[in-house]
Amino acid sequence: MTKPIEGIDVPDARGRTGLDRVGRELSGNPDVRVRDVELLAAGWHVLRRTTFDYRRRDGSWSREQRETYDRGDGATVLLYDADRRTVLLTRQFRYPVYVNGHPDGMFVEAAAGLLDGDDPAAAIRREASEELGVLIGELEPVFAVWTSPGSVTERVHCFAAPYTAASRVGPGGGLAGDGEDIAAVELPFETALAQVASGEIADAKTILLLQWAALRGPFSREAAGSCP
Structure with missing residues (x-):
């Protein structure tokens, strides 16, 4: 049998x-x-x-x-403060990048997570709350991408959302029960772009969102031109 x-x-x-x-x-x-x-x-x-x-x-x-x-589909969000020209990212240990040449595995990236049965918007609201303690209000869909189409089925739904000091209502840090130990990293937008060039930010979804923010998003010339 x-x-x-x-x-x-x-x-x-x-x-x-x-x-x-x-x-x-x-x-x-x-x-x-x-x-x-x-x-x-x-x-x-x-x-x-x-x-x-x-x-x-x-x-x-x-x-x-x-x-x-x-591994299922995922969602990510670029949190930005247009008035202060900052972005809010995460920093956490990622073993796969550590074993493949990253100096210490401490990876700077946009908040993200798997959908786990939720729709993409609900999933990223959950992840932003767990990882950064941010309560997201307005949420803008940006694009959805496959980042490794040769072998990984995951599609990542990418969003952008404004944040302020008032929207950081929780401690963040991730879920200890899942082994997460996540720090918030707030950077001037220009610093984040410079860290892409230097390799300090090497996460694909984060680079895509930062480039979108510079070309079409809240830090673009178009956005600056619309300001009073």
């Missing part, structure tokens, strides 16, 4: 089954035919190997395999 497999036939540690079914019914691209999906690992997130046929530009078909890491 075949032993039931956690995450496929019986619930895994997070109560999930059928994890090998994701992607089998895709039909949006007639040049892609999914043949098989294998569950390679199901810890907190899910690693799959998918076999598919792909019709190349010359009309020939090739059989391909890709591994995908599914």
